[in-house]
Amino acid sequence: xxxxxxxxxxxxxxxxxxxxxxxxxxxxxxxxxxxxxxxxxxxxxxxxxxxxxxxxxxxxxxxxxxxxxxxxxxxxxxxxxxxxxxxxxxxxxxxxxxxxxxxxxxxxxxxxxxxxxxxxxxxxxxxxxxxxxxxxxxxxxxxxxxxxxxxxxxxxxxxxxxxxxxxxxxxxxxxxxxxxxxxxxxxxxxxxxxxxxxxxxxxxxxxxxxxxxxxxxxxxxxxxxxxxxxxxxxxxxxxxxxxxxxxxxxxxxxxxxxxxxxxxxxxxxxxxxxxxxxxxxxxxxxxxxxxxxxxxxxxxxxxxxxxxxxxxxxxxxxxxxxxxxxxxxxxxxxxxxxxxxxxxxxxxxxxxxxxxxxxxxxxxxxxxxxxxxxxxxxxxxx
Numbered sequence: 001x002x003x004x005x006x007x008x009x010x011x012x013x014x015x016x017x018x019x020x021x022x023x024x025x026x027x028x029x030x031x032x033x034x035x036x037x038x039x040x041x042x043x044x045x046x047x048x049x050x051x052x053x054x055x056x057x058x059x060x061x062x063x064x065x066x067x068x069x070x071x072x073x074x075x076x077x078x079x080x081x082x083x084x085x086x087x088x089x090x091x092x093x094x095x096x097x098x099x100x101x102x103x104x105x106x107x108x109x110x111x112x113x114x115x116x117x118x119x120x121x122x123x124x125x126x127x128x129x130x131x132x133x134x135x136x137x138x139x140x141x142x143x144x145x146x147x148x149x150x151x152x153x154x155x156x157x158x159x160x161x162x163x164x165x166x167x168x169x170x171x172x173x174x175x176x177x178x179x180x181x182x183x184x185x186x187x188x189x190x191x192x193x194x195x196x197x198x199x200x201x202x203x204x205x206x207x208x209x210x211x212x213x214x215x216x217x218x219x220x221x222x223x224x225x226x227x228x229x230x231x232x233x234x235x236x237x238x239x240x241x242x243x244x245x246x247x248x249x250x251x252x253x254x255x256x257x258x259x260x261x262x263x264x265x266x267x268x269x270x271x272x273x274x275x276x277x278x279x280x281x282x283x284x285x286x287x288x289x290x291x292x293x294x295x296x297x298x299x300x301x302x303x304x305x306x307x308x309x310x311x312x313x314x315x316x317x318x319x320x321x322x323x324x325x326x327x328x329x330x331x332x333x334x335x336x337x338x339x340x341x342x343x344x345x346x347x348x349x350x351x352x353x354x355x356x357x358x359x360x361x362x363x364x365x366x367x368x369x370x371x372x373x374x375x376x377x378x379x380x381x382x
Contacts, residue, residue, distance in 0.1 A: 193297050224242045
């Protein structure tokens, strides 16, 4: 694509196959390295950004704005730093008419098919990212205030999570008295899961995957004991290999969204009806069935993370954590606490620091001094 054809300076040009998807978490299962992702995702979150980058995409096209200034655009800065080209605000009709695996050319903010201009959007670059960061910073106080108010308003309505009695499914998996690891598809969940390999190897805990968390367990070589959720982002491979499956039945009128899929696959499953998110009921289930310790990986616990997921409050999460807090260990970000290289580097220092008191005590001990004199005398004789 020449500069003469486009009539403007070409800062970016790429030709490749495009794959589109309304749900980013489903699209990443079909993407191949070197392809172009076409999404409809407003305010791209960390998990989606990392998943797209891991697929090896060269560019990401979006019908919606990548950032609305509601939350900090850190995931977008991550993609830009990795060299991924971002184009937003493309026409809806173009998204609907373009076909999967169709070859397109991207020239700056324009999309060409067979040298014909088909659509035009806006490039999301470092300058745009800085602007969205400033907007998110200026609106943060109002956003947090609204979030907290919404959380407290709904907390009273969902108080049954900690005061009510639920009918828990009759699981074959024994949980009482055992440690439990609950894996949620949140920021850094892959790295954190790998960081606790030693704990899993030694303690052999019950492994619970919440929707896409089941796939994370499988990727790391573990078979989930339980998979819990509405099954919208869980692969068939995990569902067929998991020892037990629990479908989250919602109490807000949505029913049991994952049951039809499991029936189609012929997978036996339990149904657990409770308010809140699938993440919440996984922690609640482990607690009520007598888990000795609950280690949570990839949990959503901050205002930003909930806003990224499109939620205006965290009432159920707030209530559940009040109840399970005495047994809960949140391992989110544990992989960033240390690195193996630094640990090896500091090992000799730690050993020296531990031996130093013994050396000092030995030097001032009459018995040790006498032994040293005998040793020196023996060496002189030789």
